[in-house]
Amino acid sequence: MGSRSDWDTLSHAASQLEALEIPFECRVVSAHRTPDRLADYARTARDRGLQVVIAGAGGAAHLPGMCASWTTLPVLGVPVQSHALNGIDSLLSIVQMPGGVPVGTMAIGKAGAINAALLAASILSLADPALAARLEAWRALQTAAVPEAPQD
Ligand code: RP5
Numbered sequence: 824m825g826s827r828s829d830w831d832t833l834s835h836a837a838s839q840l841e842a843l844e845i846p847f848e849c850r851v852v853s854a855h856r857t858p859d860r861l862a863d864y865a866r867t868a869r870d871r872g873l874q875v876v877i878a879g880a881g882g883a884a885h886l887p888g889m890c891a892s893w894t895t896l897p898v899l900g901v902p903v904q905s906h907a908l909n910g911i912d913s914l915l916s917i918v919q920m921p922g923g924v925p926v927g928t929m930a931i932g933k934a935g936a937i938n939a940a941l942l943a944a945s946i947l948s949l950a951d952p953a954l955a956a957r958l959e960a961w962r963a964l965q966t967a968a969v970p971e972a973p974q975d
Contacts, residue, residue, distance in 0.1 A: 825853045825880030825903075832903045833879045835933050839940035843957050845947065848873075854885040861886065865893030875943040878926075879936060881905040884916040887926045897927065897946055899939040904932040 824833045833849070840847045852861045868876060876894065878887035879901035887900030902913035910931035918928040927942065929935030941958075948955035 824849070824851055824878075825855075825884065825886045827851055829879050829881060829903045832901065832932055832936050833877070835936040836877050836879070836901065836940040839937050840943070843940070843944050843954065843961060845940075845944060845954065852886065852890075854880070854889045855883070858889075861889055862893055865890045868894050869896055875899065875946055877901060877936075877939045877943060879903055879939075880917070881910065881913045882907070882916070884913040887917050887928075888920055888924065891920070891924050891926045897943075898925070899942055900926040900928045901935045901939050902928070902931045 824830060829851075837847065837849060850864060851857075852864050854861055865876070873896060876890055876896055876898045878890045878898055880886035881903030882905045884900070884902060887898055891898040900917035902910050902917050904910035905913055914928070914931050917926055920926050929939045929942070944954060944958050948958050
């Protein structure tokens with residue numbers, strides 16, 4: 824994430840990864856305040872064994888795009904809901920990548936963070952049948968938890 828202040832949002836991705844028993848690491852890496860840290864992080868990500876990067880940032884949210892410029896791993900961008908522009912700035916900063924450097928852009932805020940983890944799980948499940956089974960089970964539980972009518 825681009826700032827410690829993004830943790831309220833990105834913690835939802837972390838919780839979802841934990842629920843699916845997917846190992847992960849969390850780092851604060853700012854495209855603007857720690858550009859060298861970002862370059863080091865993204866350039867070494869594949870060799871360190873990472874398989875998918877979830878990059879969340881707000882405002883002038885250049886973190887996912889710059890991360891994608893340094894690595895060919897899948898990068899999932901989560902637009903953090905900013906105070907000034909309610910996350911529209913984050914969304915547009917992340918989604919409008921130039922052709923050739925893809926970022927999979929999620930929804931703004933909590934839903935985007937949860938879905939980034941679930942999409943990462945889908946990607947990883949292609950080569951991990953046990954994870955695919957856990958993902959299927961999680962989906963089934965979600966479906967079963969939806970009531971057929973509003974309850975008290
Ligand atoms: C972005 O600036 C971060 O991703 C964060 O969403 C936003 C504000 O950062 P702070 O000023 O709260 O550290 O780089």
